Amino acid sequence: MNIEMRGISKSFGENQVLLGVDFNVRSGEVHALMGENGAGKSTLMNILTGLHRADGGSIVVDGTERVFASPREAERNGVAFIHQELNIWPNLSILENLFLMNPPKTALGTLDFAAMRRRAEEACAELGITLPLDAPAEECSVGQQQMTEILRVLMLHAQIVIMDEPTAALTERETEVLFGVMKRMKAAGVGIVYISHRMEEVFAVSDQVTVMRDGGAVSTLPTAQTDMGRVVRDMVGRSLTEYYPARTRTPGEVIFAIHNMHSRDVFTDVSFTLREGEILGVAGLMGAGRTEIMRALFGVDRKDGAQIRLHGEEIKIDTPRDAIRAGIGFITENRKTEGLILDFSIGDNISLPCIDRFAAHHIVKAKEEDAFITSLAERLGVKAASTEVSAGTLSGGNQQKVVIAKWVGMQPSILIMDEPTRGIDVGAKRDIYDLMNELTEAGVSIIMVSSELPEVIGMSDRILVVHEGRIAGELSREEATQEKIITLATGGE
Template structure:
């Protein structure tokens, strides 16, 4: 590997009103390496990358690219220095074609100002073929899978002759197969000399891909280490400043009676004859590839999507659920996989979000009892250790982990018998994940039954009592967790047999 530093950032400091986001942070990136940037939510990773990509201006510090002291004053300037960024949220125009997206804002024209469409299509084909992709340049982006859109994002970044590529949670919405394809491309890019800064909360990716790791904590630089010389527990200690005794702190709760039973659940083209049960105090993990129907099962039980066939029983009693309001009334809650768009109202406060699903408890004669509502909100903030200046803080200003705790608090306030948790730890750091797992233990010890839908197999195996596997809208396997392995689950999820 060429050890010439592509990038040196040192003494980087950045403040916002009332907050010191970064203090004397440093980062060195070598040519041809995959360098993980690690830290809890709010550690300063995104701020540092926004400074590198020209979105934010630093207050102090120096940036060197290929040995030259530079000032990155805008995203355009960052591109000129060979810096590309692939955001967690796709930055493409769905209605435009692949080639139109790649050349958006810098279209090639002839002497008369006419677009050189064929040239741009050909160049797009070449870019994609370098990534081992045969995506049609004339296809509209909206017709592509998430993995294919990710490929277009990478091709777009490389079209700028990128030498420093920032990848922010690139696998968050990818299937297992798409993730493995992305890994191949990341390694291929590194071999060609591109330096990659990779941000992810998935520790498996860190050990599978990275050469070195830089850790930030509370806006400060903790250290840079060789991946091969560090253990999982050592990295966690660097991140959170303390030892974590176990990654999955699962406690065995005493199972009670069956709280949820689903029989023959179906909807044409999406779900077929789904039947399973959840007992009081039990965590039932539901695995499956993207598009397998995992999320659809949760939404159907909660009344967010219609059911054409099947029956739902709660505490042994048949119940009719035609809407989320019906589900809440009988004691079912749903933590959606997309907290920002479906789980929270970002423009409202922490307190308003927490009481959103349970306001009826505090109403009498059309008036809300403010004292009772505030007492409940304060109690849940304390119980779930939500880090917030107060209940009036806008929820959009919290870290991802604390936003997720607010979503959980909202459903705790309804006193659920069954809680459906769809991707409960997506996009939150390791420390916050452990706290959410402790909350799940607290719920099951209180007798709540949990249906946990997750794409992270270590989480399924680490926190479930029983495992269900979905494939193309069907429930294809059910097993005790002590009989399940990642290989067994993936075999069923891919349509095979154990």
């Protein structure tokens, strides 16, 4: 199959998102699509697969002009899309999610659960993964949900598969499994569009790279004939030399101390301290318990016990409300279910948590609120037509920026950030690092959970490494290396 998109343009209202984009993908080729947050990558693929209609341009499939009327029709014609934002029904089981679109039926026309289970188990076995098929999706990790979406699409045996940031939530092992599958698909003649902000991955798996900027395709080159520097330049229009800004603040006194926090079967004896203006990195493999520790600390999940001291005084955190009252903020890894109200505007998402500040005598001080929202959105470089548009229409990376803006606006003194730059483009990442520096400069302490080792090493004053629900070790900024972190994270000494 050979798909050529020619001169595709698209506006959402006033917002011109694509301006005459050319892009093609053919059988047996991995074509990477890169570009800043909001450049139009997901939109271009949504047009190809019939979710949106282009305003101009044409799509030519094997020599014939075609428009798929809906994602289902695209799938039926062999073009399938693994979405960036998880396309999962939280209250249905993993098994039901896998077969939602085309469930096998018995001769009587009822759902054939036995056949579903058999096919799902075969597919899992073929990939060498296990998924809790009967668990409601909402009880599964983001990685398991992502793997479900990947498996669902793979079972369709499409000829062209689009993957929109498939590895953002996967463990290293799951990522390797996916790369293995991609290799086999390629050998079998499947064409793949691979969207990712992870430069190393793109260079490892792709044959071609197209870079988009501001709604246009800037360059298309064979991967072997380009390099990371060139791609970054095409993406952001400048070269980024110093990737991580220098830390400017020396941490002060210990302000927050956790002693022996534990939760049966999940984590044990978690003890650590946090200093004023410090960035404490938390590294570890996915599934080691980092997110669980943070959720329990913040009061989202229950814990079996802990002594928590804030400025020397013992406090209790049993609910998120307790945590927020103590001045703690929590940017979660799952923005879709925990971070944002997608139907609300960008502005309301940012100002709602601190609406009290703008409500005097029940009259909201609209001007002040507007100024507050605008300054935060600008500081984070949220790319949108205005702050009135609903958060659900933003690109993935821009939604993440709104989540960060919301919590920064609450002016916490301790900010927990779980995978803060996931899905964020290289240029905007730097903005977030600068913001972290600014916050710590003003005395805010940050706990940053991250799976990107260069980020942990580049930004942290001190690093905790979590392994199987325990803190396996602590490294200072000076002694931290990738090797040392990996050794601790995998249970080595």
